[in-house]
Amino acid sequence: MSNFLQSLNPAQRRAVEAKSGPVLVLAGPGSGKTRVLTHRIAYLIETLGVDPFNILAVTFTNRAARELKERLEVLLGAGRAHALAVGTFHSLCARFLRRDIVHLGRGRDFIIYDSDDQLRLIRRVLNEFKLDEKRHNPRTILARISSAKNELVSPAEFARLNRDPLDELVARCYLRYQELLREANALDFDDLLVEMTHLFSQHPELLERYQDRFTHLLVDEYQDTNRAQYTLIRQLSARQRDLFVVGDDDQSIYLFRGADVRNIRQFEQDFPEAQVILLEQNYRSTQSILDTAQAVINAGAKRPHHKRLWTENGTGSQVSLHEGYDQDEEASFVADEITRLIGTGEFPAHECAVMYRTNAQSRAIEEAFVRRGLPYQISGGTRFYERKEVKDLLAYLRLAYNPFDSVSLLRVLNWPARGIGERTEQELQRWAGELGMPLFQALRELEGGTPHAPFTARTSSALIAFTQLLDELSKSGHELPLTTLLDRITDRVAIREALKREYDPLEAEDRWNNLLELRNVATNYLNLPLEAQLSTFLEEVTLVADVDKLEQNSDKVTCITLHQAKGLEYGAVFLVGLEEGLLPHSRSSDDRDQLEEERRLLYVGMTRARRRLYLCYAFKRTSFGRANLSTPSRFLADIPRGLVKPPVRRPTAPAQSSMFSSRSVLGDRRSSPSDGLPRSSSRPRAAPPPEAISFFSGQRVRHAVFGEGLVISSKLVDGDEEVTVRFADRERRLLATFARLERIEG
DNA sequence: CTACTGATTTTTTTT
DNA sequence: AAATCAGTAG
Numbered sequence: 202m203s204n205f206l207q208s209l210n211p212a213q214r215r216a217v218e219a220k221s222g223p224v225l226v227l228a229g230p231g232s233g234k235t236r237v238l239t240h241r242i243a244y245l246i247e248t249l250g251v252d253p254f255n256i257l258a259v260t261f262t263n264r265a266a267r268e269l270k271e272r273l274e275v276l277l278g279a280g281r282a283h284a285l286a287v288g289t290f291h292s293l294c295a296r297f298l299r300r301d302i303v304h305l306g307r308g309r310d311f312i313i314y315d316s317d318d319q320l321r322l323i324r325r326v327l328n329e330f331k332l333d334e335k336r337h338n339p340r341t342i343l344a345r346i347s348s349a350k351n352e353l354v355s356p357a358e359f360a361r362l363n364r365d366p367l368d369e370l371v372a373r374c375y376l377r378y379q380e381l382l383r384e385a386n387a388l389d390f391d392d393l394l395v396e397m398t399h400l401f402s403q404h405p406e407l408l409e410r411y412q413d414r415f416t417h418l419l420v421d422e423y424q425d426t427n428r429a430q431y432t433l434i435r436q437l438s439a440r441q442r443d444l445f446v447v448g449d450d451d452q453s454i455y456l457f458r459g460a461d462v463r464n465i466r467q468f469e470q471d472f473p474e475a476q477v478i479l480l481e482q483n484y485r486s487t488q489s490i491l492d493t494a495q496a497v498i499n500a501g502a503k504r505p506h507h508k509r510l511w512t513e514n515g516t517g518s519q520v521s522l523h524e525g526y527d528q529d530e531e532a533s534f535v536a537d538e539i540t541r542l543i544g545t546g547e548f549p550a551h552e553c554a555v556m557y558r559t560n561a562q563s564r565a566i567e568e569a570f571v572r573r574g575l576p577y578q579i580s581g582g583t584r585f586y587e588r589k590e591v592k593d594l595l596a597y598l599r600l601a602y603n604p605f606d607s608v609s610l611l612r613v614l615n616w617p618a619r620g621i622g623e624r625t626e627q628e629l630q631r632w633a634g635e636l637g638m639p640l641f642q643a644l645r646e647l648e649g650g651t652p653h654a655p656f657t658a659r660t661s662s663a664l665i666a667f668t669q670l671l672d673e674l675s676k677s678g679h680e681l682p683l684t685t686l687l688d689r690i691t692d693r694v695a696i697r698e699a700l701k702r703e704y705d706p707l708e709a710e711d712r713w714n715n716l717l718e719l720r721n722v723a724t725n726y727l728n729l730p731l732e733a734q735l736s737t738f739l740e741e742v743t744l745v746a747d748v749d750k751l752e753q754n755s756d757k758v759t760c761i762t763l764h765q766a767k768g769l770e771y772g773a774v775f776l777v778g779l780e781e782g783l784l785p786h787s788r789s790s791d792d793r794d795q796l797e798e799e800r801r802l803l804y805v806g807m808t809r810a811r812r813r814l815y816l817c818y819a820f821k822r823t824s825f826g827r828a829n830l831s832t833p834s835r836f837l838a839d840i841p842r843g844l845v846k847p848p849v850r851r852p853t854a855p856a857q858s859s860m861f862s863s864r865s866v867l868g869d870r871r872s873s874p875s876d877g878l879p880r881s882s883s884r885p886r887a888a889p890p891p892e893a894i895s896f897f898s899g900q901r902v903r904h905a906v907f908g909e910g911l912v913i914s915s916k917l918v919d920g921d922e923e924v925t926v927r928f929a930d931r932e933r934r935l936l937a938t939f940a941r942l943e944r945i946e947g
Numbered sequence: 948c949t950a951c952t953g954a955t956t957t958t959t960t961t962t
Numbered sequence: 963a964a965a966t967c968a969g970t971a972g
Contacts, residue, residue, distance in 0.1 A: 262962080291962050316961085390962055458961060561958050564963095581961090615948095622948050746962065764960045786959050802960080825957065826963050 205243060205276055209236070216478045217241045219445070223438075223472035225423075225465070226447040229510045230494075230808035231485025231770065234447050235265075238421055239272045241445055242285070245417055246277060254284040257415040257437070261422035263289055264749040265768060286415070290430050292744050294393040297400075297411075299736065304404050305396065307386065310603050310736065313743045314382070314389040317587060318608045319343055325611070326377045328627075329634060337370065345371045346378060350391035351427040351459030353398060384639045385607045394429035401436045412440045422768070423448030423468075427459035435471075444472070450506060451498050452805050454764055456798050466505055483510045485770055487517025490814045493844050494807040500839035501800045502793075517812055522837070524848040525819040527828070528562070528778070532569035535775045535817065539758055540573060542773055542813070550576055551752075552772035554759040556806045558784045561824075562777065563760050576757040580747040580765055590700065590712040591719055595742065597690045601678030602735050604641045604671045611640070617699030620663045628655055629664070644668040670694070683723045683734040691716070763806045774810035776803070779818040780831040791911045803836050816845070901945040909945065 206214060213233055216226045217240045228234035242258060245251040260266040266287045273282040286293065299309055314322065323339045323346075345368075349359050356379055360372035382389065388396060401408040418438050420426070423446040426434070438444040446468065453462045469475050483491055491510050525531030535555055542548045555566050560581045570577045585591060593616055596609035604610070611630075615621040632655055633643035647654045647661060648668045654661060670693065677686060691697065696716065700709040726738045748765040759771065763784075778784060785799035807814060818833045900912040 289962065393962090455961075457959080559959055618949080620948075624948085744962070748961095762960065783959095788959055798960095823963090 205240065209240060210482060212478060212480050212482070213237050216480070217244050219476050219478065221443045223442055223475040224445045225468045225475055225477045226480060227477065227506050227508065228447055228449055228480040229483060229508045230449065230452065230805070231483040232480035233484055234480065235269070235272070237480070238419060238447055239269060239276060241419065242273060242282070243276045246282065251417055252284070253282045255414060255416045256285050256419070257417070258285065258287045258419040259290055259293065259421065260287065261289065261425060261768065262746055262748055263292060263744070264746070264751070265421065289744070290433065291390060291393050294397040295740050295744065298393065298396060301400060301407060302396065304407060305400055310386065312385070312387045312599050312603050312606045312609070313393065313740060314387050314608065315743050317592065319389050321608050321611070322381055323374065323378055325630065326374050326381065329377065330373065342371050342374050346375045347391050348459050349375065350395050351429050353395060353429050353432060381607065384605065386603055386605050387608070391429070394433065398429060398432050398436065408436060411437060416441050417443050418445070420446045424450050424453040424462060424465045425455040425460040426464050427461055431461065431464045442472070450504055451508070451801055452767065454767065454798055454802050454805055456794065479506070479508060481508050481510055483512040484514070485811050486512060486808060487514050487812055488512055489517050489519055489844065490807065490810050493520045493814065493840055494804055496840045496844060497800060497807065497836050498804040502797050519846045520814045520816060520844060521846045522848045523815060523817045525817060527819050527821045528565040528823065529569070531777055531817050531819045532565040535566060535777060535815070536569040536573050536575055538775070538815065539773070540575060548772040550756045550758050551754055554761060554766070554771040554773070554809065555775045555777060556761055556763050556766050556809065557777050558763055558786055558802070560762060566760055566777065570758065577760055578751060578755060578757045579760045580751050581762055585715070585718070586742055588715055591715055594690065594696065594716055594719060597674065597694060598687065598735070599739060600671055601674040601686060601690070602739060604675045605639045607640045614667065617694065617696070619667065621660070621667065625656065625660050625664070641671065644671070678735060679732065682731065683726050683738055684720060686735065687720050687723055763802045766809050767805055770809050770811055772811045773813035773815070774806065775815045775817060776806045777817045779803070779816055779834040779837055780822065781834060782831065784834050784836070800836055902942040903945055904942055
């Protein structure tokens with residue numbers, strides 16, 4: 202038996218050496234799940250003699266894929282696992298489709314649309330249908346379409362299943378949206394999965410080929426798979442059934458993206474012969490951290506697989522709770538404390554992380570770090586590849602690859618300005634729609650001198666010049682090295698000059714530097730064969746996530762959203778903004794399942810910490826330029842008193858002494874069940890000061906005219922309380938003194 | 948067609 | 963507080 206198994210504990214070892222067949226590893230946080238996964242692969246190769254070429258491993262991020270490969274190299278020796286297929290569902294599907302999508306009657310040179318492209322396309326659809334964006338939020342429609350796709354519901358099925366007026370509209374948009382995607386030879390994120398399942402179901406012989414090749418299938422973060430991914434797993438493992446999945450239903454935090462916890466909870470029903478292995482020993486955190494995290498997760502809804510985590514790491518320091526006066530003071534505390542931790546040598550900067558619910562929260566943190574000269578790295582926010590100038594240049598690049606990409610075409614039709622205004626743009630779209638042609642093809646008609654084009658001579662010549670530019674680019678697209686192509690575009694389109702024209706010198710320089718950075722990234726692709734450079738570059742640019750780019754040992758503090766933090770670990774973790782409305786987020790507080798997910802999100806955050814955990818909230822928070830008083834997160838109330846070091850009272854914050862009086866760390870403020878919605882009666886803010894809010898998110902209220910509604914948020918505006926309430930039709934903002942809202946109990 | 952200005956809106960979370 | 967939008971003047 203190979204010696205690399207020596208280091209595993211019995212449960213891990215049982216998982217790694219499990220006999221071929223469906224295996225479900227339920228792994229608590231820090232239980233060595235990644236280790237089990239890598240060792241399992243190593244075991245397959247080394248001990249069972251499986252050819253790496255026959256193994257498919259699906260990870261949740263590209264970063265995890267990279268790390269998996271690196272660990273395998275360490276275990277097996279460099280190059281041994283080279284033929285292994287590792288990646289996210291999306292990148293693997295992109296790779297497979299690049300080769301086999303022709304079986305679906307589509308070209309290999311498809312473009313992948315990101316969320317920004319998707320939004321532009323759906324706007325075009327709404328525009329085509331003469332629908333007002335104000336009345337029909339494009340994002341909402343897109344979200345409906347996306348979840349339909351994640352459940353593998355086609356436009357036709359969607360129309361059949363959903364008959365109410367709103368859904369009828371969505372159905373129409375969905376159908377047209379798909380038509381336009383196809384016309385542009387583009388796939389959106391969801392399509393990568395959907396088309397792959399189509400490929401398999403429509404071409405059994407092809408599926409067989411994949412089944413023959415991938416005799417061993419491993420899936421990480423199984424709790425976050427959606428219907429489409431589940432279907433792919435079922436399809437691929439249908440014959441061999443050597444399926445090895447690893448996950449933790451307590452860490453399921455991607456419901457909003459279509460993740461379906463049932464996939465993990467029903468694994469044993471799906472595969473009756475499945476072996477289930479629980480990993481409950483935690484190697485990451487101290488007992489204090491583990492107890493605190495478990496107090497939060499166990500206060501939630503019952504789960505079928507209840508794990509009891511334990512550790513031999515010792516008690517460690519108590520978890521700290523900190524109340525800041527506002528977000529700036531909260532950030533200052535974090536920055537000071539991290540400075541102290543680095544100063545005492547307890548942790549280097551890269552062992553410290555700040556985690557928050559929304560990207561917007563990073564700003565205050567960032568400012569505090571900048572003021573102190575603390576080095577940091579932020580993942581998320583405005584991403585590099587989403588910056589306007591970067592996307593503009595990428596649009597040209599995409600057009601060089603595939604000129605039918607209409608979203609990119611419209612994006613640069615008049616950038617830099619070339620005298621093609623909005624009017625012309627509309628007319629071009631209308632005309633192309635009438636001809637039933639992609640925009641580029643319509644432009645070619647025009648270039649060819651069709652007599653029926655609806656443009657004046659002047660507009661025509663501007664359009665024809667643009668068409669010639671595209672022709673030129675798409676010709677060079679397939680025959681030039683990537684950087685040469687980029688330079689050619691930049692010169693030909695005079696991008697630098699355009700930037701100088703549009704922005705003041707400093708900003709123009711900034712944006713130009715971003716483009717140089719993009720060119721710099723492109724140089725990494727020059728060693729690929731010429732025909733693969735452009736496609737690989739475009740694909741990776743769209744599929745690479747921010748979290749993939751975090752540096753590991755950079756000696757910088759990491760600032761990251763709770764979602765992205767999944768799978769990572771740090772010596773010291775600061776969770777900030779643990780307040781009602783933020784965690785749980787106000788958009789999640791009216792739905793039981795979503796509320797549970799918020800709880801798990803906190804659990805995920807807490808269990809990232811190895812030795813020190815800080816839970817922070819602010820007394821007052823400014824959002825949208827307005828200050829509101831905040832309430833500590835209801836989840837904090839689930840932590841028994843004694844587990845956590847109570848906050849040091851801040852002189853600036855008004856006394857709320859009643860809050861820390863009994864069983865929970867926040868005192869016994871609530872009588873409602875811990876996983877239920879807070880009830881108005883259970884929030885005795887004993888003697889509300891004249892300036893205090895009396896409505897809280899989650900409350901049900903009645904209004905004389907609008908009827909029943911749900912409080913989304915409440916804040917003080919010029920001494921009056923402004924309550925945002927979601928009524929049956931829409932959200933409304935009401936002034937409490939004026940609207941006379943009536944609270945409804947239960 | 949572009950460029951300016953005041954008004955309005957924006958924040959979940961992500962491959 | 964910042965970004966985007968709508969309307970208008972040039």
